[in-house]
Amino acid sequence: xxxxxxxxxxxxxxxxxxxxxxxxxxxxxxxxxxxxxxxxxxxxxxxxxxxxxxxxxxxxxxxxxxxxxxxxxxxxxxxxxxxxxxxxxxxxxxxxxxxxxxxxxxxxxxxx
Numbered sequence: 277x278x279x280x281x282x283x284x285x286x287x288x289x290x291x292x293x294x295x296x297x298x299x300x301x302x303x304x305x306x307x308x309x310x311x312x313x314x315x316x317x318x319x320x321x322x323x324x325x326x327x328x329x330x331x332x333x334x335x336x337x338x339x340x341x342x343x344x345x346x347x348x349x350x351x352x353x354x355x356x357x358x359x360x361x362x363x364x365x366x367x368x369x370x371x372x373x374x375x376x377x378x379x380x381x382x383x384x385x386x387x388x
Contacts, residue, residue, distance in 0.1 A: 317341065317351055318359055325365060333367040370376055 279329045283291075307315075324332060324340050332340065334357040340348050360366070 280363075281385060313349070314359065315345065317356070318363060319363060321356070321360060321363075330368040 285296055285299060289296045292299075320341060321337060324337060334353060337360065338351060338353050338356045339358065341347055
C-alpha cells in the first residue's frame with residue numbers, strides 16, 4: 277500500500293490471483309461486437325426513456341428500437357428486457373388521478 281492509501285497494481289493483481297500482464301491485457305482489450313452493440317442499445321434505450329418520460333416498457337421499447345433508422349440491426353425482446361433489468365430501467369406507469377368523489381368509493385377489483 278502506498279503512502280496515499282492506494283494499492284499498487286502488483287498488490288491488486290496478487291490479491292485477485294492474476295498476473296500483472298493479464299491485468300494490463302484486460303485493461304487494454306478491445307470490446308467485442310456484442311459488447312459494442314450492448315452499449316449502443318443501452319444508449320438508445322436511455323434516449324427513448326428520456327423522451328417518453330420513463331413510461332416505456334420492454335415490449336414497446338423493442339418496437340421503438342426496431343423502427344427504421346434507430347439501429348442498424350434488430351434487437352429481440354429478451355435482449356432488451358435483460359439490458360433494462362441490469363441497468364434498473366423500469367416503466368413508470370402512472371395511475372390516473374381520482375376525483376374527490378371517486379376517492380370515497382371503494383375500488384372495484386376486476387375479475388377475468
